[in-house]
Amino acid sequence: MPTKTRSPRAEKVVELMKTKCKNRQIMLSLAACVHCGMCTDQCHYVLANPDDPSYAPAAKADKIRKLFKAHIDWTGRAVPWWVGAKSVYTDEELEDLMDTVFGKCTGCRRCSIVCPMGVDMAVFNGMARNLLYSVGIMPEGVRHVAKDQWEIGNQMGVLREDYLDTLEWMEEELQNKHNDPSIKIPVDKVGADIMYVINPREAKYDPRSIADAAEIFHFAGVNWTMPSEGWDMTNFGLFVGDPALGGACSKRLYDAAHRLGVKKVVISECGHGYRSTRCEGQNWAGMDVGFEMESVVITLLNWLKDGTIKVDKSRNSDPVTYHDSCNFARSCGMTEEPREVLKMVASEFREMYPNRAENFCCTGGGGAMSMSEYAPRRLKSAKIKAQQLKQTGAKTVVTSCHNCVDGLYDCIKEYDLGMQVTQLVNLTANALLVPARPVKVMESIKALYGKKVLVIDDEPDVRLFLTKIYAENGATVMDAPDANQGMRAIRDMRPDLVSLDLIMPHKTGEKLYWELRKDENYKDLPVVIVSGYAKVDKPKIDFDGFIREKDIPAPDGFIEKPIDPDKLIGTVCGILKVDKAGV
Amino acid sequence: MHHEISPLVEFASEKLHILLLFMAAVYTLKIRWILLHTPGKDRQAPTGSPDTTGQRGAMYSLFNVAMPWAMPSTRKHKMFYAEFVVFHIGVACSIAMSIVFSYAPVLISGSAAVLTLQIVFASAAVVGLLRFIRRVTVPVMRLISTPDDIFSVALLTVWLVFSFLMAGQAPAFAVAKGQLEASSSIGALQETPVVVYYFITSFFLMYVPFSKISHYIYYPFSRWYLGRTLGHRGVYPMKQFGSEANADFLS
Numbered sequence A: 001m002p003t004k005t006r007s008p009r010a011e012k013v014v015e016l017m018k019t020k021c022k023n024r025q026i027m028l029s030l031a032a033c034v035h036c037g038m039c040t041d042q043c044h045y046v047l048a049n050p051d052d053p054s055y056a057p058a059a060k061a062d063k064i065r066k067l068f069k070a071h072i073d074w075t076g077r078a079v080p081w082w083v084g085a086k087s088v089y090t091d092e093e094l095e096d097l098m099d100t101v102f103g104k105c106t107g108c109r110r111c112s113i114v115c116p117m118g119v120d121m122a123v124f125n126g127m128a129r130n131l132l133y134s135v136g137i138m139p140e141g142v143r144h145v146a147k148d149q150w151e152i153g154n155q156m157g158v159l160r161e162d163y164l165d166t167l168e169w170m171e172e173e174l175q176n177k178h179n180d181p182s183i184k185i186p187v188d189k190v191g192a193d194i195m196y197v198i199n200p201r202e203a204k205y206d207p208r209s210i211a212d213a214a215e216i217f218h219f220a221g222v223n224w225t226m227p228s229e230g231w232d233m234t235n236f237g238l239f240v241g242d243p244a245l246g247g248a249c250s251k252r253l254y255d256a257a258h259r260l261g262v263k264k265v266v267i268s269e270c271g272h273g274y275r276s277t278r279c280e281g282q283n284w285a286g287m288d289v290g291f292e293m294e295s296v297v298i299t300l301l302n303w304l305k306d307g308t309i310k311v312d313k314s315r316n317s318d319p320v321t322y323h324d325s326c327n328f329a330r331s332c333g334m335t336e337e338p339r340e341v342l343k344m345v346a347s348e349f350r351e352m353y354p355n356r357a358e359n360f361c362c363t364g365g366g367g368a369m370s371m372s373e374y375a376p377r378r379l380k381s382a383k384i385k386a387q388q389l390k391q392t393g394a395k396t397v398v399t400s401c402h403n404c405v406d407g408l409y410d411c412i413k414e415y416d417l418g419m420q421v422t423q424l425v426n427l428t429a430n431a432l433l434v435p436a437r438p439v440k441v442m443e444s445i446k447a448l449y450g451k452k453v454l455v456i457d458d459e460p461d462v463r464l465f466l467t468k469i470y471a472e473n474g475a476t477v478m479d480a481p482d483a484n485q486g487m488r489a490i491r492d493m494r495p496d497l498v499s500l501d502l503i504m505p506h507k508t509g510e511k512l513y514w515e516l517r518k519d520e521n522y523k524d525l526p527v528v529i530v531s532g533y534a535k536v537d538k539p540k541i542d543f544d545g546f547i548r549e550k551d552i553p554a555p556d557g558f559i560e561k562p563i564d565p566d567k568l569i570g571t572v573c574g575i576l577k578v579d580k581a582g583v
Numbered sequence B: 001m002h003h004e005i006s007p008l009v010e011f012a013s014e015k016l017h018i019l020l021l022f023m024a025a026v027y028t029l030k031i032r033w034i035l036l037h038t039p040g041k042d043r044q045a046p047t048g049s050p051d052t053t054g055q056r057g058a059m060y061s062l063f064n065v066a067m068p069w070a071m072p073s074t075r076k077h078k079m080f081y082a083e084f085v086v087f088h089i090g091v092a093c094s095i096a097m098s099i100v101f102s103y104a105p106v107l108i109s110g111s112a113a114v115l116t117l118q119i120v121f122a123s124a125a126v127v128g129l130l131r132f133i134r135r136v137t138v139p140v141m142r143l144i145s146t147p148d149d150i151f152s153v154a155l156l157t158v159w160l161v162f163s164f165l166m167a168g169q170a171p172a173f174a175v176a177k178g179q180l181e182a183s184s185s186i187g188a189l190q191e192t193p194v195v196v197y198y199f200i201t202s203f204f205l206m207y208v209p210f211s212k213i214s215h216y217i218y219y220p221f222s223r224w225y226l227g228r229t230l231g232h233r234g235v236y237p238m239k240q241f242g243s244e245a246n247a248d249f250l251s
């Protein structure tokens, strides 16, 4: 009988699988399944696709298990068909496996805790991802992120100078906010007690979280720092199941802590970042770190308990609920601390069901947010999450994970839940009681001093340019790269003015403008349109016609790109009724 | 009354230990094979609740299956859990009976013992039949079932039916073995169910080590390691907060 030939990639996958299965836990999880089906309706994918059995955890696991059976299991090697053993031969089969292990499982481990046999799906799903990753078969987004993390040192490709600029910018924001130039975001401070490490999403899209943490650290009066290198606590090694990448990322961070001689590493709110840095990292890197590591959630809780920081929880008066991140709750046992913090910084907490280790995934876990090809599937699988959120009746969902923030945000948008997503550090900073400072008589006050401006523009350069203009004129500036994140920022930061681009992907500025004008809360929020809509290379928008058609008032100001800074500030000062010359 | 044991029954009942030894030998090899795999280690300091440890997590995990309230799956599927208990008790009783029957049938010859065993076997056989039907009719079960899964449940169900018939022969067998006084209430020994039972048991002992039925060899290991990992990370033992509400949500 002619033997079937294997593609070079399939050959490598088989060989690597044999090595990986020498691990006892992986081998046992592959061998122990009895196909009882108890895990079936415990997976969010199944609950959203009840008629498609291919989403069942055991069915997904069998795509990996059949390989194990074909090459390692005793009976499978002797009588393959009897136990469902089947090897892989072609690249197409590997692509099919990719569709399952990347596109149909977030590795959330919910099926693991409901399995009577103790089969840990996440363990071998991670292994399968690693097999495919090692032969270059992976979703495009995963490829890019893993590459950025290898080459640039963080998973969002944030350049060192941009990261440092952002820290500087946030430092200025805080100094302006509190009229206190002594507020610092110390970088590379040797001998600091605490080194704070973040998710690059914060540097790129959510610098407010960095400012909030810095504000808390400052008023807690601790000796802290942020590293200029090794600051990314996230780790795509976890999502591609690659101990080499995982170890390299973790080591970068551990090295920074050693270099600075800090006593403790505090990890910002991120489920997989915490798990990777605090737990798996040392195993991947094969090193014992010799310093303490904790989540900022624990830090906040300790400081709130011992009075290092004081808060007024009535400042967070909306009812809030809490979403347990899978990595936090199911893989690191962090369930009570966030609730304790939440109850101390917010007026009304409502539990979500199921919760803690039994909670359902936000659907953005396992690197799913970077796999745009699976977005429709992911959004569909968020049905159960939407149901959970809705049942709480809360207006805000709090989560201690940046991945979950994005996953929940998409879920809320898709199912039209009208909720906000925020994190503990944001709520704590908002509730923070700051010691009163004598008001300094300033030599000159810039025109937009004390005003909060939100810049919404999809082009990073334009965003930066606008941010600079507003900030130089004294405004506190935040930005958002698209209309959806813009809407979220409007709810979160309540700006005095929105600077809005019209042509943006996914949702246009005109749609956002229309939404604002029909929303009771924001119908009077000043908006200045800053758009290059007349440019020939962009589709033309008939904004005037749109306003007429929707019967909504014209925007408060209109500035055409290329932007004339003087004209822009003049227009904005006119809208906000402030003197352009300042004081 | 016919209380003689034919050579076939005698051979079947007395040579069972050879097959038991065979099964034990294969299991020893299997455990050795498991132990040849390297266990992963957790270098990191424990996380989560300070009152949990790897050891506590492992112990909790091992007995997790006896705590139907502890898992959302068993809380939600109460009937399924009850079926699981009945089925496994039936199988365990039948294994025990095969040994007791061969060497000391008098121990199970009382009418209460016979009746109890027959109720256990009948219920377990009904569960086996239900499980077989579920495996071949429910789409997701069909998708995940291999020929081994289907054959195993069918084999066990048939075996449980013969266990039921066999239990009824215990008094007659005890008399034939000279362990019990003959009496008018004890009927003649019917050889067919005894022979078929022993035949299936023998096949079972040879087949099990190579089939999914041997999952109980993996069970302590897989549960131990999952529990150790989750215990070290403060997840196990799992605290039950509003578990009823958690269950209601899904039902």
Ligand code: SF4
Binding pocket: A032, A033, A034, A035, A036, A037, A038, A039, A040, A057, A058, A114, A115, A116, A117, A118, A119
């Ligand atoms: S619950 Fe466990 S044993 Fe049952 S099918 Fe799922 S993974 Fe397999």
Ligand code: SF4
Binding pocket: A042, A043, A044, A045, A056, A057, A060, A104, A105, A106, A107, A108, A109, A110, A111, A112, A121, A122, A361
């Ligand atoms: S790990 Fe989570 S996403 Fe993957 S199969 Fe299990 S429950 Fe579903």
